[in-house]
Amino acid sequence: MVVNQLEVKNFRNIENTSLEPCKGINIIYGENAQGKTNLLESIWLFTGCRSFRGSKDNEIINFNSTKANIYMDFNAFDREQSASLEISEGRRFFLNGVKMKSSSQIMGEFLCVVFSPVHLSLVKEGPYERRRFLDIAISQLKPKYGVTLSQYNKAVAQRNILLKDVAYHSELYDTLDIWEDRIAFFGSEIIRQRLGYINKLSLYTDEIYSGLSNERERLNIAYKQQAIIGGDNKQELYENLKSQLYASRKNDLITGSTSIGPHRDDLSIKIDGLSARSFGSQGQQRSAALALKLGEAAVIKSFSGEQPVALLDDVMSELDINRQNYILNHIKDWQVFITCCDPANVKHLKDGKRFMMKNGVVKKK
Ligand SMILES: Nc1ncnc2c1ncn2[C@@H]1O[C@H](COP(=O)(O)OP(=O)(O)OP(=O)(O)O)[C@@H](O)[C@H]1O
Ligand SMILES: [Mg+2]
The missing domain is CATH 1.20.1050.90 (RecF/RecN/SMC, N-terminal domain)
Incomplete structure (x- = not known):
């Protein structure tokens, strides 16, 4: 599973931006409140699931607009595909130009797992x-x-x-x-x-x-x-x-x-x-939640044959250097999007692309 191109319009604070991620690790960095998590959330919605932040659809649309649009080109199940999502009154998905009857119809077409600070609640x-x-x-x-x-x-x-x-x-x-x-x-x-x-x-x-x-x-x-x-x-x-x-x-x-x-x-x-809930340290709890999420991805792969895209939101904070290095090595063959505030957190990353996010706009660095 690989996202080749993404375009996001009027989605939360992202008015209009696009990016061409690489097949491997993509770092999205920037100051707080610039739209990094929002960008991951826009990709996540192509799973057909609800927002991982538990938001309602009308909260997702930019305050100055009445509809949000996301377009994506991706490779899945050995072919190039395209998908689009419009959120206004409800959601409208298109897959390869065909309108989906409901959100559940797109489920299973784009596979992805997400780990964000909200998932610490798992532990x-x-x-x-x-x-x-x-x-x-x-x-x-x-x-x-x-x-x-x-x-x-x-x-x-x-x-x-x-x-x-x-x-x-x-x-x-x-x-x-x-x-x-x-x-x-x-x-x-x-x-x-x-x-x-x-x-x-x-x-x-x-x-x-x-x-x-x-x-x-x-x-x-x-x-x-x-x-x-x-x-x-x-x-x-x-x-x-x-x-x-x-x-x-x-x-x-x-x-x-x-x-x-x-x-x-x-x-x-x-x-x-x-x-882990009663006695785990912060880093241990984060590691346990992350292991569950990366494990979930491995099970999806064993069932479908496709490696899901991984969206790792703010994953590096609270983890020591050994744990950070393990993550980068473990996921090196997947397409991954990692957000962080300080790109120094991922300085061990040799390959991959870096993007800076400011005011809802992504720029390749
Ligand atoms: N519907 C919306 N319309 C416009 N802006 C919104 C909407 N929903 C959320 N925002 C804004 O999006 C901003 C960026 O959010 P996001 O969570 O993506 O930041 P971030 O870059 O991940 O920051 P952090 O590093 O703190 O996690 C927030 O300041 C929020 O007010
Ligand atoms: Mg964030």
């Missing part, structure tokens, strides 16, 4: 962020997973409503069974997919983290279930989840919520056996 915040990471990563590889997830969430919501209603209408008690069956059916598939994904991901994250720490520290990731639902296959997982839901009824009727199932699970992240 620092609560389980919701890590479940979201797993769910988005798996959905990108297997779109059916997204459907299973939304059916699962609906079934949990229905059971929760019923748990509250039973207090007033005891005759509804038996209908809990219907929703528990659906929760177990979709939930067992979610657990199975997450276990499989983490298994694969951990092969890469272990290796990347030991490289980052110069073989001095070990990262360990694992699926952490709120209630252990054992089973070697989907059928066993289904039966175990169903019987545990039944067993948790008494407690769940008191709280009015479903206390077990994949919506309560987590991804455990440990460095040398200690929780």
Whole structure:
């Protein structure tokens, strides 16, 4: 996956700029608030996903305009392609001149991973962020997973409503069974997919983290279930989840919520056996989040055969020189966009292109 040309118009503070990145490492440097992260965000949107900053589309359009446009030429799946995106009332994607019916239609055509300071929440915040990471990563590889997830969430919501209603209408008690069956059916598939994904991901994250720490520290990731639902296959997982839901009824009727199932699970992240969230230093937490993101890219490559473009926003700060060098070496065969304030941070970079960004305009240096 290689971006050959990018043109951005009325996107946040970028009124009109363009660049021709190289196949390898592209450094975008400049002072604070010049538009470096905005530029990465504009590339990211071609994945069809929402902004990685969690922004709404109307916040993305330049304050003085009513629409934003992004054009990109790229190489993917052994051919030259072009894509454009217009954001005004909603999004309109074109791929090779053909209008896409929805954002989801462009998913999988342009593959990219992003690491930005917001992704530190993967390590620092609560389980919701890590479940979201797993769910988005798996959905990108297997779109059916997204459907299973939304059916699962609906079934949990229905059971929760019923748990509250039973207090007033005891005759509804038996209908809990219907929703528990659906929760177990979709939930067992979610657990199975997450276990499989983490298994694969951990092969890469272990290796990347030991490289980052110069073989001095070990990262360990694992699926952490709120209630252990054992089973070697989907059928066993289904039966175990169903019987545990039944067993948790008494407690769940008191709280009015479903206390077990994949919506309560987590991804455990440990460095040398200690929780990265509770005990990790800033550099260790950043390294762990980065290992997850670079690992995600490696899994995408193993599935699709394409190396995704990497967008690394402000990745070098807080990392010592060994870790910085590892990143530059590890990603040397990918197309990467790295933003930083001070280009001295990447002085070890021999090949690649440098761009300076000022007031929303990119200039080759
Ligand atoms: N819709 C918008 N219209 C115009 N300007 C916007 C819009 N949204 C955000 N901005 C501005 O874009 C500017 C640059 O943002 P960006 O986050 O890309 O900076 P940066 O170069 O990455 O800075 P830093 O080094 O601090 O991370 C901000 O000052 C912000 O006010
Ligand atoms: Mg920034």
